[in-house]
Amino acid sequence: MIQVNALPDDDRACGWYHTSQPRQAKPAHSGHSRARWAVLGAGYVGLAAARRLAERFPDDEVVLIEAQEVGFGTAGRNAGFAIDLPHDIGAADYIGDLAEANKVWNLNRFGQQQLVAQVERYGIPCELRHSGKYQAAVEPRGLAVLEAYRGGLDRLGAPYEVVSGDDLPDHIGTSFYKEALFTPGTILMQPSALVKGLADNLPANVTLYEHTPVSGVDYGDKITLSHAGGTLTVDQLVLANNAFGQHFGFLKGRFIPLFLYASLTRPLTAEEQSRLGGKDFWGVIPADPGGSTVRRTHDNRILIRNSFSFHPNGVGDRRKLMQFRENHRISFQRRFPMLPDVDFEYTWSGQLAMTRNHQSFFGKLAPNVYAALGCNGLGVTRGTASGVLLADWMAGERNDMVDFLLASPGPNRNPPEPFLSLGVNFSLWNTFRKAGLEA
Numbered sequence: 110m111i112q113v114n115a116l117p118d119d120d121r122a123c124g125w126y127h128t129s130q131p132r133q134a135k136p137a138h139s140g141h142s143r144a145r146w147a148v149l150g151a152g153y154v155g156l157a158a159a160r161r162l163a164e165r166f167p168d169d170e171v172v173l174i175e176a177q178e179v180g181f182g183t184a185g186r187n188a189g190f191a192i193d194l195p196h197d198i199g200a201a202d203y204i205g206d207l208a209e210a211n212k213v214w215n216l217n218r219f220g221q222q223q224l225v226a227q228v229e230r231y232g233i234p235c236e237l238r239h240s241g242k243y244q245a246a247v248e249p250r251g252l253a254v255l256e257a258y259r260g261g262l263d264r265l266g267a268p269y270e271v272v273s274g275d276d277l278p279d280h281i282g283t284s285f286y287k288e289a290l291f292t293p294g295t296i297l298m299q300p301s302a303l304v305k306g307l308a309d310n311l312p313a314n315v316t317l318y319e320h321t322p323v324s325g326v327d328y329g330d331k332i333t334l335s336h337a338g339g340t341l342t343v344d345q346l347v348l349a350n351n352a353f354g355q356h357f358g359f360l361k362g363r364f365i366p367l368f369l370y371a372s373l374t375r376p377l378t379a380e381e382q383s384r385l386g387g388k389d390f391w392g393v394i395p396a397d398p399g400g401s402t403v404r405r406t407h408d409n410r411i412l413i414r415n416s417f418s419f420h421p422n423g424v425g426d427r428r429k430l431m432q433f434r435e436n437h438r439i440s441f442q443r444r445f446p447m448l449p450d451v452d453f454e455y456t457w458s459g460q461l462a463m464t465r466n467h468q469s470f471f472g473k474l475a476p477n478v479y480a481a482l483g484c485n486g487l488g489v490t491r492g493t494a495s496g497v498l499l500a501d502w503m504a505g506e507r508n509d510m511v512d513f514l515l516a517s518p519g520p521n522r523n524p525p526e527p528f529l530s531l532g533v534n535f536s537l538w539n540t541f542r543k544a545g546l547e548a
């Protein structure tokens with residue numbers, strides 16, 4: 110029996126969770142039961158994989174197990190950008206190898222299509238809009254990234270529009286940035302509302318158990334998952350629990366659980382909205398990877414996302430919330446001096462599974478054990494696509510996207526401690542420092 114010694118335990122302060130429609134979580138699993146299929150983790154990968162397995166095997170029960178409540182974990186804590194374009198932060202122009210970039214672009218668009226189809230089919234109230242995104246710069250470093258990114262988009266043949274600093278206030282209110290690239294393919298949404306809605310509209314042969322943290326696993330002819338209230342014995346297991354997957358006996362020491370922080374203001378009054386100006390719904394990602402993501406939401410709040418910390422056991426340090434809220438406050442004041450009295454209502458953290466070589470894992474780990482883990486910063490679209498495609502592959506289907514994912518070399522091994530923590534902490538500090546005003 111493998112004891113799982115790291116379990117999710119997110120803070121209770123996520124603004125997306127609290128401002129989306131409340132839902133009744135499904136009961137936790139209890140007692141001892143059996144099923145043919147189990148999917149562990151109900152984020153983008155797990156929700157998509159469970160749905161597709163259930164469609165592929167309509168006569169079987171698919172069990173989906175979530176440690177917390179759907180919409181409470183990372184899947185509901187992100188900035189809500191369902192991005193189509195490759196975003197290879199390891200490449201100078203964010204695009205990198207062209208053949209690979211085209212495949213990533215396809216994959217991400219496939220993920221978007223899957224999400225849009227479910228949102229439309231079930232009327233999920235997650236404010237999903239095809240609004241595009243601005244990638245904006247203020248520092249020379251960021252402007253150089255935009256220039257390189259533009260070249261990358263030209264090589265890829267992807268549409269974009271250059272928006273000058275003078276014109277940006279008509280788009281996003283603030284005159285803070287010097288330039289932006291607008292790319293129209295990104296979809297913005299309320300992430301917690303999205304995953305809550307996906308969970309409430311699963312096929313009838315999916316049984317979702319929430320508040321069921323799996324703390325032990327026994328591999329063999331059958332696989333037994335144990336938790337405080339019982340066991341589940343299954344024929345086939347899909348690990349969809351991101352960086353926590355490395356505590357299940359495979360890929361140990363290959364993921365880097367980084368924590369990202371975000372704050373959401375109260376809704377702006379009508380008078381504040383007219384002082385701000387610009388469009389009423391938009392999203393900005395920073396040209397510099399250490400900078401701030403900023404959004405104006407459907408309910409007229411402003412979201413700021415910046416600052417990072419590293420917690421190898423996957424549990425954030427609550428004390429950092431107040432420390433990083435101060436960073437958010439400074440970033441807000443730089444961008445929105447016309448809104449001096451607007452406070453944050455929520456500040457939260459969420460875990461991102463980074464890998465050193467920016468590769469994720471997709472495929473088979475052992476007989477009857479499959480996984481799609483480590484979608485890095487594009488988990489909304491890539492995670493959704495990976496979940497669907499993993500289920501398709503398990504059902505015997507091959508296609509170009511499956512082959513592309515299977516061909517990944519997978520995540521590199523991390524250096525041992527204390528070198529890992531020293532290296533990651535230095536790199537996070539340096540990334541944030543170098544972002545300068547863009548943070």
Ligand SMILES: Cc1cc2nc3c(=O)[nH]c(=O)nc-3n(C[C@H](O)[C@H](O)[C@H](O)COP(=O)(O)OP(=O)(O)OC[C@H]3O[C@@H](n4cnc5c(N)ncnc54)[C@H](O)[C@@H]3O)c2cc1C
Pocket residue numbers: 113115116117149150151152153154155174175176177182183184185186187188189190191192321322323324349350351353354368369370371414458459460461462481482483484485486487488489490492
């Ligand atoms: C602040 C922030 C902003 C971000 N912004 C964006 C963005 O704008 N766009 C984007 O694409 N990505 C963004 N990301 C990243 C994105 O949220 C992730 O890539 C995505 O959630 C990964 O999906 P996943 O299904 O692989 O894993 P997760 O969403 O992490 O889901 C895994 C699930 O497994 C569960 N689990 C773990 N261990 C166990 C266990 N032992 N038993 C049972 N359940 C378990 C967890 O509770 C969790 O719900 C952001 C992340 C953060 C933190």
